Amino acid sequence: MHSPFDAAGFFPITHNLINFCPTRQDTLCFHARLACARDACSAQAKEDEDALPLLGKKAKGRLMEYVKRPVHQSVYEDIRDQILFGDMAPGQAVTIQGLADTLKAGMTPVREAIRRLTSDGALNMTENRRVSVPVITHNCIEELEFMRKTLEPELARRAVSKITDAAKEVLRAHDNALNSAISQGDIKGYLTHNYHFHATLYQAAEAPIMTATVDRLWLRFGPSLRVVCGRHGTMNLPDKHADLLAALDCNDATGVHDAMAEDVHQGMIQIREALHATTELN
Incomplete structure (x- = not known):
């Protein structure tokens, strides 16, 4: 089935939704669009909202049922x-x-x-x-690093043969927003778009057990990333996304795997250094 999302992975609100049955990838792209719209306060989001009355009753009902959360x-x-x-x-x-x-x-x-x-x-x-909120210990870091190095590069490798063009554009949108956040010293923006970049890629791998495991790992070290940002500043944060995207465009599974492995490695080094510094201060 042809995806209802446009080339950038965004959902044109006036699209005929009568026969729309969202796939997992469509859901991912749609929620990534919502995240980007919230962060950028984009004019397109307002246009989408204004366009809702233009939808037919049945189509509008399907859309609202699709996005409404309990x-x-x-x-x-x-x-x-x-x-x-x-x-x-x-x-x-x-x-x-x-x-x-x-x-x-x-x-x-x-x-x-x-x-x-x-x-x-x-x-x-x-x-x-x-x-x-848990405090990461040295033992926790060793386990987290092992699990991340084992699972995340593999998920990235698996995504190469399955990711859609729409999802690739979502990755680029998040990477561009992430780069902007880095240059502006926007820690919250960096953390948000860095997570969504990884989550978008891993979801494309269609390996739900590994993806769910990785998502729980991120919940464990997420608060510590804020400590890293506060210590190093956004300009010194690891970012191998450009290398990964270049390899992805070439369908180079090994290159994607290696770029993600290095991204994870650099990130865990900085978390370890931040923990050492905090321990010394205490």
């Missing part, structure tokens, strides 16, 4: 993003009431989100039921 899922993803993108610091205490107030959400979906994120390893719960 409250509990929305709360889970909002808290998850706070952890991933450094809004929560390692060791920071987390309370149900505090998150409910921040997110303007009910206690029940927040409690469920905390339960899920604790199961994911993104939050720690002590015996006295206190919840906090």
